[in-house]
Amino acid sequence: MDWQAxxxxxxxxxxxxxxxxxxxxxxxxxxxxxxxxxxxxVEAVTALPLVLPPTVLGFFLLVLLGPRTAIGRxxxxxxxxxxxxxxSGLVVGSVIYSFPFAVQPxxxxxxxxxxxxxxxxxxxxAGPVRVALTLLxxxxxxxxxxxxxxxxxxxxxxFGVVLMLGGDIPGATRTLSIALYDQVENFDYAGANRTxxxxxxxxxxxxxxxxxxxxxxxxxxx
Numbered sequence: 001m002d003w004q005a006x007x008x009x010x011x012x013x014x015x016x017x018x019x020x021x022x023x024x025x026x027x028x029x030x031x032x033x034x035x036x037x038x039x040x041x042v043e044a045v046t047a048l049p050l051v052l053p054p055t056v057l058g059f060f061l062l063v064l065l066g067p068r069t070a071i072g073r074x075x076x077x078x079x080x081x082x083x084x085x086x087x088s089g090l091v092v093g094s095v096i097y098s099f100p101f102a103v104q105p106x107x108x109x110x111x112x113x114x115x116x117x118x119x120x121x122x123x124x125x126a127g128p129v130r131v132a133l134t135l136l137x138x139x140x141x142x143x144x145x146x147x148x149x150x151x152x153x154x155x156x157x158x159f160g161v162v163l164m165l166g167g168d169i170p171g172a173t174r175t176l177s178i179a180l181y182d183q184v185e186n187f188d189y190a191g192a193n194r195t196x197x198x199x200x201x202x203x204x205x206x207x208x209x210x211x212x213x214x215x216x217x218x219x220x221x222x
Contacts, residue, residue: 001194004171005179012087012175013155016094020102020151021144023095028106029132033118046103049096058164061093065165085167090175093165094155101150109143110136142210149206156202 027046031039049057065083066072076082083089113136121131137144159177166173168182176195183192 001191001198002174002176002179005174005176006198008087008171008173009156009175009177012090012094013152015091016098016155017102017148017151019091019095020098021148024099024102024106024147025137025144026132028103028110029128029136031103031107032110032136033128033131043103043107047100049098050100054097054158054160055164057097058093058161061089061096061161061165065089065092084165085169085173087166087172090162090166090173093161094158097158097161098151098154101154102147105143105147105150106140109140109146112143113139146210149210153203153206157199 027042031043062084063069064071065075067076067082072082072084079088083092110132117135117139118131121135126134156175157177158175159181162173162175162178163181166175168174168178174182176199180192180195180199183189183195
């Protein structure tokens, strides 16, 4: 078992999930509460990583964040090194790749809140931020949990984006999925079995947390 890759994977998933929730909650609230005709296009763009091959997304990010583009050069001047083939680069790629898994559960949860409650809050003078924080988030807390867990698990299981953008650098960009690939490529099936079992256990435990939350207070709804 590659414990260095294990720790790096958990760190990457935790950082990515925190950033995703910070971005997805206000965006999902905007999509649900907003009335602009452009919001449908915004929602479609956020869903793009669902249908875009991971290697394609990883390649575009590799080029964009590299020294050959103006953005890449500005980033290098700011932080002193390119984002590609670094942990920071993996975070950027992971946030983009897992964005739909954070936004879509929240849009569904916020959209399921009774419209009359939202209208009443607006009539009482609550602005969009207050409606989101005091009404949508508390009433859609299971969707918030689902967004967090799905984002975390999706990041843990990433392969294509991680490989294209980060390569296979021990202690820097080698995650469990990359370690598993290396083990299979080297015919180390015993090690691959252990790594795959860890990934399976993480996924099963996290999904159990989502479904168990539906049984709180003695019912299927929290």
